[in-house]
Amino acid sequence: xxxxxxxxxxxxxxxxxxxxxxxxxxxxxxxxxxxxxxxxxxxxxxxxxxxxxxxxxxxxxxxxxxxxxxxxxxxxxxxxxxxxxxxxxxxxxxxxxxxxxxxxxxxxxxxxxxxxxxxxxxxxxxxxxxxx
Numbered sequence: 001x002x003x004x005x006x007x008x009x010x011x012x013x014x015x016x017x018x019x020x021x022x023x024x025x026x027x028x029x030x031x032x033x034x035x036x037x038x039x040x041x042x043x044x045x046x047x048x049x050x051x052x053x054x055x056x057x058x059x060x061x062x063x064x065x066x067x068x069x070x071x072x073x074x075x076x077x078x079x080x081x082x083x084x085x086x087x088x089x090x091x092x093x094x095x096x097x098x099x100x101x102x103x104x105x106x107x108x109x110x111x112x113x114x115x116x117x118x119x120x121x122x123x124x125x126x127x128x129x130x131x132x
Contacts (some may be wrong), residue, residue, distance in 0.1 A: 012061025013116040016088060018042075019049040026046065027105065055092055061112060063074060081117065084111030088110040 006123035020030045034042060041047070066080025087108030095101040 009026075010116055010119075012057050012059075012064060012085070013112045015057030016054060016061065016085075016112060017109065019053040022046055024050040027102065029106065030109075050092070052061045055089060058088040058092075058112075062089070065115070077115070077118070080111060080115040084108045084113075084115060087111065 017030075018039075020027050022039070023031065023036065023046045031043070034040060062082065062085035065078060065085070068081065069075075069078040085108065088102055089106040089110065091101045095104065
């Protein structure tokens with residue numbers, strides 16, 4: 001069961017980054033990165049990415065972190081894995097109109113990336129050491 005949550009977690013983070021790169025007008029830093037990597041053709045699918053795929057992948061990452069918490073009982077991992085996708089989803093829906101929401105989005109992406117790297121570098125044990 002752990003390999004399923006690992007796959008969903010990494011797919012959620014990877015999908016969120018790729019879909020955010022498709023929107024150069026909304027997120028200029030990621031749009032520039034996408035153009036540098038040769039992914040400029042993704043801009044034509046901007047509406048699909050922002051309205052459908054970005055919330056879907058952020059929800060997948062959120063769900064996998066909650067499922068992982070029930071398996072490992074590690075609050076630190078839950079907090080890190082929960083905060084990033086929630087920040088992304090909040091940016092997409094209720095906070096989109098504010099100028100500072102782009103910074104919130106980038107912070108959420110950074111937190112999601114940090115959680116994914118942490119899971120790769122130091123996989124969780126059956127139960128987290130802080131819960132013993």
